[in-house]
Amino acid sequence: MSTLENGTRRSPAIHAPGEREITFGQAIREAIAEEMARDESIFLIGEDVAAAGSVFKVLVGLLDDFGPDRVIDSPISEAGIAGIGVGAAITGMRPIVDIMFGDFTTLVMDQLINQAAKTHYMSGGKLKVPMVLRTTLGASRRSAAQHSQSLHALFSHIPGLKVAMPATPYDAKGLMKSAIRDDNPVVVFEDKMLYQEKGPVPEAEYTLPLGQADVKRTGEDITIVATSSMVYVALEAADKLDSIGISAELIDPRTTNPLDTETLVQSAQKTSRALVLDEGYRQYGVTGEIASVIADGAFYYLDAPVKRIGAMNVPVPFSPAMEDLTIPSSDYVVETAKALCG
Amino acid sequence: MSEKKENMPNEPGLDAEHWLQAYEQMVKIRTFEETANELYTSARMPGITHLYIGEEAIAVGICEALRQDDYITSTHRGHGHCLAKGAALDKMFAELLGKEAGYCRGKGGSMHIADQETGNLGANGIVGGSAGIATGAGMSIKLRGTDQVAVCFFGDGALGQGLLYESMNMAQLWKLPVIYVCENNQYGEYTHNSKAAAGSMVGRASGFGVHAQAIDGQDIRTVHATARLLIDRARKGGGPAFLVCNTYRFHGHHVGDIDRPYRTREEEAEWAKRDPLKLLEDWLAKSQHVEADVFQRIQQDVKTAVDEAVDFALDASFPNESEVDRHVYA
Numbered sequence: 001m002s003t004l005e006n007g008t009r010r011s012p013a014i015h016a017p018g019e020r021e022i023t024f025g026q027a028i029r030e031a032i033a034e035e036m037a038r039d040e041s042i043f044l045i046g047e048d049v050a051a052a053g054s055v056f057k058v059l060v061g062l063l064d065d066f067g068p069d070r071v072i073d074s075p076i077s078e079a080g081i082a083g084i085g086v087g088a089a090i091t092g093m094r095p096i097v098d099i100m101f102g103d104f105t106t107l108v109m110d111q112l113i114n115q116a117a118k119t120h121y122m123s124g125g126k127l128k129v130p131m132v133l134r135t136t137l138g139a140s141r142r143s144a145a146q147h148s149q150s151l152h153a154l155f156s157h158i159p160g161l162k163v164a165m166p167a168t169p170y171d172a173k174g175l176m177k178s179a180i181r182d183d184n185p186v187v188v189f190e191d192k193m194l195y196q197e198k199g200p201v202p203e204a205e206y207t208l209p210l211g212q213a214d215v216k217r218t219g220e221d222i223t224i225v226a227t228s229s230m231v232y233v234a235l236e237a238a239d240k241l242d243s244i245g246i247s248a249e250l251i252d253p254r255t256t257n258p259l260d261t262e263t264l265v266q267s268a269q270k271t272s273r274a275l276v277l278d279e280g281y282r283q284y285g286v287t288g289e290i291a292s293v294i295a296d297g298a299f300y301y302l303d304a305p306v307k308r309i310g311a312m313n314v315p316v317p318f319s320p321a322m323e324d325l326t327i328p329s330s331d332y333v334v335e336t337a338k339a340l341c342g
Numbered sequence: 343m344s345e346k347k348e349n350m351p352n353e354p355g356l357d358a359e360h361w362l363q364a365y366e367q368m369v370k371i372r373t374f375e376e377t378a379n380e381l382y383t384s385a386r387m388p389g390i391t392h393l394y395i396g397e398e399a400i401a402v403g404i405c406e407a408l409r410q411d412d413y414i415t416s417t418h419r420g421h422g423h424c425l426a427k428g429a430a431l432d433k434m435f436a437e438l439l440g441k442e443a444g445y446c447r448g449k450g451g452s453m454h455i456a457d458q459e460t461g462n463l464g465a466n467g468i469v470g471g472s473a474g475i476a477t478g479a480g481m482s483i484k485l486r487g488t489d490q491v492a493v494c495f496f497g498d499g500a501l502g503q504g505l506l507y508e509s510m511n512m513a514q515l516w517k518l519p520v521i522y523v524c525e526n527n528q529y530g531e532y533t534h535n536s537k538a539a540a541g542s543m544v545g546r547a548s549g550f551g552v553h554a555q556a557i558d559g560q561d562i563r564t565v566h567a568t569a570r571l572l573i574d575r576a577r578k579g580g581g582p583a584f585l586v587c588n589t590y591r592f593h594g595h596h597v598g599d600i601d602r603p604y605r606t607r608e609e610e611a612e613w614a615k616r617d618p619l620k621l622l623e624d625w626l627a628k629s630q631h632v633e634a635d636v637f638q639r640i641q642q643d644v645k646t647a648v649d650e651a652v653d654f655a656l657d658a659s660f661p662n663e664s665e666v667d668r669h670v671y672a
Contacts, residue, residue, distance in 0.1 A: 043485060069485060070485075074512065075508070075511060075512060075515070077508035077511065077512065079474065079504070079505050079508055080474055080505060080508030080509050080511070080512055082474065083474010083475055083477060083478055083508075083509060084474055084477050084478035084481050084509075084512065085478060086475050087415075087463070087474060087476060087477060087478020087479040087480075087481070087482065087492075088478040088479070088481050088482040088485070089478070090463055090464075090475065090478070090479070091413065091463070091478070091479045091482040091483070092482055092486065093481075093482045093485060095478075110468055110471060110505070111474055111505075114467070114468055115466075115468075115471060115474070115475065119456075120669055120670070120671070120672050121449055121669045121670055122446060122449055122450040122454040123446050123449075123450060123454070123456040123458075124444070124445065124447030124448070124449050124450065124669060125447070125668065125672070126445075126446070126456060126457075126458055127456055127458060127463070127464065129672075130672075159670050160670055160671065162671075183671075183672035184671050184672050
């Protein structure tokens with residue numbers, strides 16, 4: 001992982017002098033608070049989101065600011081609160097549904113995939129579902145197989161849903177605000193290991209469009225596409241590659257649906273090599289789609305096959321000795337990149 | 343609470359004219375469904391459809407107690423709910439035939455008709471799938487501070503799905519104005535509910551503290567009087583209710599289910615004696631002295647309107663190819 005500074009890692013977003021730094025968690029809370037203050041139709045519902053401020057303490061203070069009618073502690077009923085989100089969204093509200101762990105999104109599949117994603121289309125464009133479902137991804141908290149998965153590929157597969165997976169506090173705030181304002185169901189995946197990550201976030205209001213990749217680092221020899229916390233793994237790898245004379249460009253798609261194919265393809269056309277890094281299971285993961293987009297769009301420019309790196313195709317084990325083996329490491333990224341550039 | 347039929351007092355002010363309007367609505371649904379069946383058997387309708395024939399008193403009895411700005415969610419057997427809430431015959435048929443003039447531009451079809459202008463939040467192909475949506479509409483009503491009500495229609499088959507229980511629990515916790523209407527037509531697809539639903543149906547809701555009762559779903563006067571009380575209660579902040587309407591699906595699960603080996607012809611004949619249209623006709627004739635030709639005239643007028651609507655739908659255009667990827671995102 002990248003440089004440790006006062007116990008937190010520094011975000012790779014461009015740092016303007018004098019700009020304040022806040023954590024990823026604070027950025028999420030700021031985005032929600034600003035939007036709730038701006039638009040009374042927004043409410044937040046989930047397990048332990050109000051009195052406890054969520055298990056990761058990301059939402060502390062919102063209950064005081066907006067009251068129990070708009071920050072609602074729900075029973076442990078993931079499908080039920082997702083359904084409430086869909087129905088409230090269709091009838092004029094803009095709900096934020098909080099699903100504590102990404103693993104629990106398996107309980108809301110019908111409401112998201114059969115209901116939220118299809119309502120606008122099935123109604124011939126008459127009904128809208130402006131709803132955000134925020135949840136987590138990411139292993140390495142020693143939480144074992146049901147609290148550690150990165151399941152964003154499941155939702156990225158579905159037409160009608162949008163999927164955001166911010167890596168930095170700056171991206172988290174801008175994407176969350178856009179997700180809340182979007183008239184479609186948007187699933188926002190937050191890596192629970194990033195909540196303490198610090199980075200520059202302007203005081204002034206801003207949003208980031210869904211579907212616009214960010215070049216986190218420019219380079220000439222190889223394109224590394226990385227999502228969410230894998231951006232930090234890629235940055236560390238890029239530093240190591242730099243020391244051996246390989247210049248890596250790092251692209252963060254920021255949203256997997258819609259996917260900014262143009263930026264991905266242009267970068268690969270420039271560098272002639274690409275590898276794709278994501279914490280979802282490698283098999284049928286978003287890396288497959290992204291690699292395919294690059295292979296299609298940059299085929300005549302590529303000097304090597306596009307490589308994919310994902311989590312091992314095993315349930316996430318508990319023991320640290322095993323869990324760490326399942327997550328892509330910067331050393332593995334470096335080895336893969338060297339082989340591609342060899 | 344018992345599941346025996348509860349005789350509700352007739353509401354004051356509901357005269358013969360009111361009941362004739364309700365009768366016309368029921369005839370409209372019956373005729374619509376018979377025509378849909380003909381469109382299927384004559385291979386003029388794509389796919390299949392699920393007929394509401396036999397259950398008309400429930401949709402009409404309840405929707406006649408709703409305002410236009412109240413919400414409903416519906417089911418795969420949903421034509422009756424849509425029509426009772428005010429949907430137009432021509433756009434309904436056009437949707438069934440996959441035409442661009444349909445309620446959903448041909449993108450939804452029989453199982454997914456939605457019409458926000460009449461408060462219809464959509465019919466659903468997942469049997470318990472709309473329990474959350476109706477409850478979310480109730481949450482929205484509460485947060486917006488209006489006095490609307492949401493009605494969630496579902497069949498007894500949906501009693502097997504957990505979302506209903508999560509939803510009713512929250513509706514009661516937060517006193518949401520949602521009426522959960524279980525149309526107990528005895529069969530979930532091809533399986534009798536005695537093989538699918540253990541214990542008491544009303545007990546499922548009363549366990550949450552939700553007001554729950556079971557009524558005769560064939561008698562529109564009972565359905566309507568009960569609905570008025572429950573809807574009024576919900577509108578005034580009294581919270582959700584669970585209403586089991588005992589009824590029968592006169593046709594098979596869908597239009598192609600013509601042999602029905604899972605049930606007897608004798609059972610069907612017994613239920614046919616309790617045809618909701620006939621029950622209302624008999625009551626209007628005996629108690630309100632309505633003449634037979636009045637019923638005939640209503641039936642004829644409805645038939646004319648249905649025929650015109652079918653002609654409109656048959657003549658309407660299929661969607662252009664450019665429609666296929668429109669409306670994936672708003």
